[in-house]
Amino acid sequence: MLGRAAPGVCQVVAVANQQQNRNMATLKAISIRLKSVKNIQKITQSMKMVSAAKYTRAERDLKAARPYGEGAVQFYERAEVAAPEDDPKQLYIAMTSDRGLCGAVHTGVSKVIRTRLQEPGAENIKVICVGDKSRGILQRLYGKHIISVCNEIGRLPPTFNDACKIAGAILTSDYEFGSGKIVYNKFRSVVSYQQSDLPLFSQKAVESAPKLATYDSLDADVIQSYMEFSLASMLFYALKEGACSEQSSRMTAMDNASKNAGEMIDKLTLTFNRTRQAVITRELIEIISGAAALD
Amino acid sequence: MAFRGVLRNVARRLQVRSYASDVAKGDDMALTFAAGNKVFYDKVVVKQVDVPSLSGAFGILPKHVPTLAVLRPGVVTVIENDGKTSKIFVSSGTVTVNDDSSVQVLAEEAHPLENLDRGAAQESLSKAQSEFNSAANEKAKAEAAIAVEVAEEILKAASG
Numbered sequence: 543m544l545g546r547a548a549p550g551v552c553q554v555v556a557v558a559n560q561q562q563n564r565n566m567a568t569l570k571a572i573s574i575r576l577k578s579v580k581n582i583q584k585i586t587q588s589m590k591m592v593s594a595a596k597y598t599r600a601e602r603d604l605k606a607a608r609p610y611g612e613g614a615v616q617f618y619e620r621a622e623v624a625a626p627e628d629d630p631k632q633l634y635i636a637m638t639s640d641r642g643l644c645g646a647v648h649t650g651v652s653k654v655i656r657t658r659l660q661e662p663g664a665e666n667i668k669v670i671c672v673g674d675k676s677r678g679i680l681q682r683l684y685g686k687h688i689i690s691v692c693n694e695i696g697r698l699p700p701t702f703n704d705a706c707k708i709a710g711a712i713l714t715s716d717y718e719f720g721s722g723k724i725v726y727n728k729f730r731s732v733v734s735y736q737q738s739d740l741p742l743f744s745q746k747a748v749e750s751a752p753k754l755a756t757y758d759s760l761d762a763d764v765i766q767s768y769m770e771f772s773l774a775s776m777l778f779y780a781l782k783e784g785a786c787s788e789q790s791s792r793m794t795a796m797d798n799a800s801k802n803a804g805e806m807i808d809k810l811t812l813t814f815n816r817t818r819q820a821v822i823t824r825e826l827i828e829i830i831s832g833a834a835a836l837d
Numbered sequence: 838m839a840f841r842g843v844l845r846n847v848a849r850r851l852q853v854r855s856y857a858s859d860v861a862k863g864d865d866m867a868l869t870f871a872a873g874n875k876v877f878y879d880k881v882v883v884k885q886v887d888v889p890s891l892s893g894a895f896g897i898l899p900k901h902v903p904t905l906a907v908l909r910p911g912v913v914t915v916i917e918n919d920g921k922t923s924k925i926f927v928s929s930g931t932v933t934v935n936d937d938s939s940v941q942v943l944a945e946e947a948h949p950l951e952n953l954d955r956g957a958a959q960e961s962l963s964k965a966q967s968e969f970n971s972a973a974n975e976k977a978k979a980e981a982a983i984a985v986e987v988a989e990e991i992l993k994a995a996s997g
Contacts, residue, residue: 609879610871613933613941617905620935702873702945756936758902759892767891767907771931775943778873 569821572814579810583803589643590796596699597732597789603699604729604786611779614772615740623743623751629720630666633742634658635712635777636680637726637784638673639696644792647727647784648675650737654725659684668717672708672781689715700785705778713770720744726780727787733794735787740776745769866899867939868915870925872947877925878915886940887914888932899938906932910990912950913942924950926994928987953995962988 625632634655638648655669655676669687671677673695680688692708722742727735748754748765868886870878887896889911908930916922930944965984972978 606871606874606876609869609876610873610943613869613871613943616869616935616939616941617933620903620937753936756903758904760905764892764905764907768905768931768933771907771929771943771945775931 569814569817572810572817576807576810576814579803579806583800583807586796586799586803590793590800593644593789593792593796597786597793600699600782600786600789601729604782607779607782610775611740611783614775614779617768617772618741618743618748621748621751621753621757623741623748623754625721625741625743626747626750629744629746630663631717631719632667633670633712633717633719633722634667635670635708635722635724635742635780636672636676637724637777637780638671638676639784639788640674640693641696641788641792642675643795644788645795647735647788647791648673649679650735651725651727651784652676652679654737654739655680656684659687668719670708670712670715689717695781696785696788700778700781702774702778705774705781708777709770709774712773718744721747724776724780726784729783729786729790732790735791738783740780742773742776743769865938866897866901868942869940870913870915870942870944870947872927872930872944874946874948877923877947880939881917883915883917884920885914885916886942888942889913889927890932897932897934897940901934901938901940903936904932904934908932908942908944910987912994913944913947924994926950926953926991950994953991955992955995958988958991958995962992 636651636655638651642648652675656679658664659667659669664687667687668689669680669684671680671688671691674691674693677688677691677693690711692711695704719742721744723739724742725737725739728738729735745762745765748769749762754760865882866884866886867880868878868883869880870876870886885896885898887894888906889909890906891909892906894911895906908927910928911926913925913927914922915925925947926949927942927944927947930942930947933941933943935941962985965981965988969978969981969985972981
């Protein structure tokens with residue numbers, strides 16, 4: 543009993559000892575922390591500047607890509623192509639990137655797909671992850687739905703070549719889907735984006751579209767080439783929209799982070815000065831009371 | 838003031854009339870011509886578009902029957918409403934004519950004819966030809982054949 547109590551006492555003493563020289567240590571600790579927060583602020587500020595520059599470029603590119611994407615989807619809307627009911631196989635493409643620190647752009651896209659995968663009929667859905675971030679989010683719970691992952695997205699502005707490579711990977715994946723969706727972030731303004739989707743269809747779905755008969759001089763070859771190219775154009779458009787949303791969102795996120803760091807710096811400076819003052823006061827009291835004791 | 842108002846009215850009426858004397862509003866041909874690198878026309882009403890397709894070159898006028906086509910390398914000619922023609926070289930892509938008479942020309946890459954350089958085209962043609970001759974497998978051969986075709990067309994467009 544006594545033996546067991548003894549170490550406890552020792553501990554208390556140790557704590558008391560620690561507390562005794564704590565004032566000096568906190569001063570040091572606070573200044574270290576202050577410095578690190580200042581460094582973090584510098585980093586977030588420069589990240590904001592970088593993403594602001596990248597954002598301007600992305601927005602300019604997006605302006606050029608918008609008519610392109612709209613043009614690619616027009617045919618499917620005009621011809622009233624619908625997903626075939628007898629083919630439940632679906633393909634979802636998550637358009638994200640490799641880079642984080644940009645708010646909820648990647649989570650938003652992944653969430654749309656995750657919600658879909660929780661609904662009944664999910665066993666017929668396969669997912670292609672574009673960008674490491676969506677893979678990171680979806681892999682653990684829905685790993686068996688993922689058929690392929692593209693990475694190295696987001697470091698450089700997306701090009702048509704990137705879109706072609708992704709389209710090639712989809713076409714050679716041997717997954718015969720009836721319909722599908724490209725889930726991406728649609729850029730609306732600097733502070734706002736929205737998850738949105740573009741339709742994907744199989745050749746069979748297009749061939750059985752009700753209004754396809756109005757289109758002249760079509761054969762299977764033309765439709766196939768047309769669809770392959772329009773897949774690449776839609777992916778290109780989605781990549782551009784995604785890149786623009788990501789940069790604008792990163793800009794906002796880094797701006798907020800810098801502001802928060804500023805607040806933290808203010809508070810820490812205050813605590814630091816108070817503690818410093820307290821230490822000085824205490825030392826003075828010690829000297830004065832020491833001198834008084836001598837009298 | 839009143840005079841100006843009358844003038845404006847007349848101007849408006851004239852404008853309306855010019856629309857009416859052209860084609861009826863719903864049958865205007867709205868052209869969207871975009872490439873990966875640039876947008877040339879975004880829903881602009883034009884008179885005529887000539888495109889080179891895999892099944893042969895064809896011209897599109899307003900009220901063209903809806904169709905789909907795949908572009909082959911060549912020159913797309915757009916005749917605008919004021920009679921101005923612009924010639925743009927495209928490498929590949931698609932043409933869609935919809936039932937509302939809107940036309941989408943989507944190219945992988947497109948450049949105005951005046952930006953093409955004959956010397957560079959010649960160079961890339963000879964490079965593509967040597968690649969074609971030294972291609973090891975079927976896939977490389979097909980890719981080189983496409984490169985040769987594009988280079989030949991650029992050369993033809995740039996010199997013609």
